[in-house]
Amino acid sequence: MPPPMDIPYDLHKLERYRDIVGDWPAFAEASLAPLPTTLWVNTLRGSREEIAAWLADDGVETTPLAWYPRGLRVVSGRPGKSFAFLTGACHVQEEVSMMPIVLLDPRPGDSVLDLCAAPGNKSTQAAVHMEDRGDLVACEVNEGRLGLIVRNVERMALTSVATLNTNAGNLPREVGSFDRVLADVPCGCEGTTRKNPSLLHRTGIPPGSLAGSQISLLRKAIQRCTPGGRIVYSTCTYAPEENEAVVDTLLREMDGRLRLLPARIDGVRGAPGLSSWQGREYLPEVAQTLRLYPHLNDTGGFFIALLEKASDGGFP
Amino acid sequence: LSRDDFRVAAEEQLPIVDARLYLALLEERFGIPAELFKEYSFFRANAQAIWIVRRGLPLPARPAPYAVGMPFYYYRLRHPRPTTPAALRWGHLATRHVAELDGEQIKPFIGYQDVPQRPDQAAAFSRGYWLVRYRGQLLGVGLATTDDADRPVFRALTPKYWRLRLDQLAAGSDDDSTTEE
Numbered sequence: 260m261p262p263p264m265d266i267p268y269d270l271h272k273l274e275r276y277r278d279i280v281g282d283w284p285a286f287a288e289a290s291l292a293p294l295p296t297t298l299w300v301n302t303l304r305g306s307r308e309e310i311a312a313w314l315a316d317d318g319v320e321t322t323p324l325a326w327y328p329r330g331l332r333v334v335s336g337r338p339g340k341s342f343a344f345l346t347g348a349c350h351v352q353e354e355v356s357m358m359p360i361v362l363l364d365p366r367p368g369d370s371v372l373d374l375c376a377a378p379g380n381k382s383t384q385a386a387v388h389m390e391d392r393g394d395l396v397a398c399e400v401n402e403g404r405l406g407l408i409v410r411n412v413e414r415m416a417l418t419s420v421a422t423l424n425t426n427a428g429n430l431p432r433e434v435g436s437f438d439r440v441l442a443d444v445p446c447g448c449e450g451t452t453r454k455n456p457s458l459l460h461r462t463g464i465p466p467g468s469l470a471g472s473q474i475s476l477l478r479k480a481i482q483r484c485t486p487g488g489r490i491v492y493s494t495c496t497y498a499p500e501e502n503e504a505v506v507d508t509l510l511r512e513m514d515g516r517l518r519l520l521p522a523r524i525d526g527v528r529g530a531p532g533l534s535s536w537q538g539r540e541y542l543p544e545v546a547q548t549l550r551l552y553p554h555l556n557d558t559g560g561f562f563i564a565l566l567e568k569a570s571d572g573g574f575p
Numbered sequence: 576l577s578r579d580d581f582r583v584a585a586e587e588q589l590p591i592v593d594a595r596l597y598l599a600l601l602e603e604r605f606g607i608p609a610e611l612f613k614e615y616s617f618f619r620a621n622a623q624a625i626w627i628v629r630r631g632l633p634l635p636a637r638p639a640p641y642a643v644g645m646p647f648y649y650y651r652l653r654h655p656r657p658t659t660p661a662a663l664r665w666g667h668l669a670t671r672h673v674a675e676l677d678g679e680q681i682k683p684f685i686g687y688q689d690v691p692q693r694p695d696q697a698a699a700f701s702r703g704y705w706l707v708r709y710r711g712q713l714l715g716v717g718l719a720t721t722d723d724a725d726r727p728v729f730r731a732l733t734p735k736y737w738r739l740r741l742d743q744l745a746a747g748s749d750d751d752s753t754t755e756e
Contacts, residue, residue, distance in 0.1 A: 303664070316710050342712055345685070345737060346663050370633065394632050396640075409642045410736060416664035418615060419629040421640040433637035435582035 289553035294453035326526030347414035374427035377404035446494035450560025467500025487570035582633035606670030
């Protein structure tokens with residue numbers, strides 16, 4: 260059967276989300292548009308204004324991101340060619356990918372665990388948030404990608420990051436416990452079509468097929484989190500099987516010892532988590548998770564859940 | 576928050592070294608105060624460099640880390656020198672031996688080639704290591720020395736991956752998201 264006329268052939272893989280994304284034509288258009296380049300500044304080197312000025316010297320014009328005091332959106336020029344990028348004064352990262360760390364909100368003195376760290380974008384962002392005065396353990400299972408983390412740590416010149424080559428799903432107790440844990444898990448990547456349009460043409464991973472490992476990783480994140488600490492679970496995909504369903508599973512499994520906090524950022528337009536999908540009902544509080552669609556903020560697509568683990572005496 | 580912690584301080588797990596010699600060199604050559612580094616520890620990560628880590632950084636007891644902190648000083652050289660990350664992080668505190676390069680000089684510097692010197696610089700560059708600045712930004716470390724014919728040269732000491740990146744840029748395969756997943 261030929262596709263309905265209002266769906267570019269490219270978007271067939273995303274059609275299953277037609278009824279949940281709100282404004283489908285806007286979603287469809289945005290999903291095929293090129294992605295704006297954004298970056299965050301390494302505040303250990305200078306203020307956002309100073310680093311924006313260095314970028315401008317190299318022909319990269321930027322404008323501040325309204326919702327993120329460390330963020331810049333590129334108006335013109337190639338930041339990857341700038342000295343500021345080469346020397347680690349700034350880091351190119353997609354706008355939505357900066358949001359998990361903003362919600363995790365690590366502070367100087369905190370201990371942070373990043374379960375799936377390569378290439379180290381969010382790890383280094385967290386370490387910079389902590390002014391290099393916390394401790395961050397970055398885990399990566401793929402040995403070939405450890406170098407990316409180490410190189411980014413060196414570029415940013417950070418002294419508080421330890422990198423582990425390990426499968427985070429099997430992290431032993433001896434790795435310790437952490438105030439903040441990031442589970443930015445491997446996923447179907449449906450939200451990255453603006454950056455990698457070829458995703459739309461490949462067979463790829465069927466939506467939801469990674470749910471088993473995603474559940475293991477979130478479970479491990481909860482286990483390694485200090486009682487009273489925070490966990491961020493995030494993916495760059497739309498499939499509820501990999502998002503709400505994973506969070507719902509762990510909320511039920513933890514039976515009151517885990518709760519959702521509102522994943523909301525001032526100045527960022529998002530949609531609440533779904534209450535059901537294909538016949539499965541989720542707990543009502545799952546609506547506190549955050550769905551980000553390309554047309555809402557001119558970004559990629561993303562999903563974020565912010566969780567709190569009960570302290571020994573339960574929740575206050 | 577209470578931590579049932581299995582982690583042990585970096586000082587108990589890593590081959591810690593006394594870095595006073597290198598800190599003294601840093602202070603003597605560049606005026607970067609040694610006492611600034613009281614909140615750090617130093618260890619021998621490999622045969623080339625002393626690495627720096629935040630003092631007391633708790634490390635997992637198991638599995639053993641693949642990397643901790645960042646390289647700080649190349650100690651195996653006849654004349655030890657600060658690494659590029661160290662220059663990038665603390666170079667702005669230097670009070671002497673900081674070379675301000677111009678637009679003509681910066682590309683060879685990034686590309687690990689000898690930097691052509693302006694007449695005023697050749698006289699001013701005393702032999703030894705220099706921190707390099709361009710438009711007010713710290714970029715790394717250079718060496719003022721002489722070539723085989725005893726002519727003064729200014730040698731770039733920049734990381735290998737900068738050169739690779741420069742080659743990529745020259746080849747037109749610029750991917751600004753380089754490391755983004």
